[in-house]
Amino acid sequence: MIFVINKKIKYNEYEGTLEDIDDPGNATLLVKPACRLLSIFVRNNDMLIKRRQLLDEVWEDYGLKATDSNLNNYISGLRRSLAKIDTEELIITYPRQGFKFVAKKITRQDLNAALLEKNVIQGSDNDKEETKPELPMAELTSPPAWWKKAPLKKMAFIAVILVFPYLLSMAYKQIPVSNxxxxxxxxxxxxxxxxxxxxxxxxxxxxxxxxxxxxxxxxxxxxxxxxxxxxxxxxxxxxxxxxxxxxxxxxxxxxx
Known part of the structure; x- marks a missing residue:
């Protein structure tokens, strides 16, 4: 799942990265505990999350030792990573209680949809980069004979549309995204x-x-x-x- 925070920060759960939407390609890689913390926060925006819940879901459930010191250190690290992109304070501390994530707006985007959109964009860019000045005009304007047959063109196009989402979803099922x-x-x-x-x-x-x-x-x-x-x-x-x-x-x- 991909979350867009305040129209500024893109959090990719699958890759475990934070990215400035205005500066794509310069992503910050988060460690696993920080990813799990942020995943809890973005799904419970503007809600007070108890310290005990965070310790259980980020460490105990994964067979790791949970301590208040660990929690405080990872919260501090997550704050610094977020502050590199958005200067607004997004994590509020409630002493001896827990923490609250206070983004103004969070939108979700399904990972499969994002991958498909990325492929479409890359495909469009590749089409623009192709140059064909050296080919004779006849070769440019005359496709192979089999391609001239409209029914075959339609069948090929429909097959690609039907098969691609299936292959994409099957590939996604095999990838462990934070379990x-x-x-x-x-x-x-x-x-x-x-x-x-x-x-x-x-x-x-x-x-x-x-x-x-x-x-x-x-x-x-x-x-x-x-x-x-x-x-x-x-x-x-x-x-x-x-x-x-x-x-x-x-x-x-x-x-x-």
Whole structure:
């Protein structure tokens, strides 16, 4: 997932980078804990995140030792990285409580859509760079005979349109994006799992259909076997997050 913060900062979860939109190509690489911190902040903008939650989700859940010192150090480092691009203070500290991310505006962009857009732009640039002054005019204006047949041209074009998104999505499924796996799509909802295990994709889709209409574009994150506080049992958690970040995510618990 790609997040654009205050129309100035582009945060790419897959690459773990921060980039100035006005200065593309000069990206800052974040370490894993900083990426996980920022991912929590951008998904909970303008909400106070408790220190305990950050320690659990950034370190404990990954089998790492969580300390207040680690948290403070990574928050400071993340502040410095953000300040290189946007001088506004984006992370507010609440002593002995936690932290709040206070961006004025955050927009989400699906990673697959961003890759497709990038490929289209690069393709357009390559077309512009091609030079053909040395070819005879006859060669420029006369395509091969098979290409003159309209039905074949249409079939070839349609095949590219249909096959490319499939290959792109399959490639994306094989890449670990901070332990996030793309499980497919239900209506207008893209489905992702965190540390995938447990339910099969069809079972997950069935649960989603019972809880969400997916009439609007959204991402749904599936967490398997999460321990509920105060209860001895485990549950699977579904987080429904509309692409409109002004709308809060909804959580649904399904007992394991």
């Amino acid at each position: 996030i796996t793309n499980l497919g799509k239900y209506k207008n909802c893209d489905i992702y799992s965190i540390k995938y295990n447990g339910m099969q994709p069809k079972e997950i889709e069935s649960v989603i259909a019972k809880h969400y209409t997916c009439e609007d574009k959204a991402n749904i994150y599936y967490y398997f076997n999460i321990k509920e506080k105060g209860l001895p049992s485990y549950a699977s958690v579904f987080a429904y997050c509309p692409l409109d970040v002004s709308v809060a995510c909804e959580l649904s618990y399904v007992k394991s």
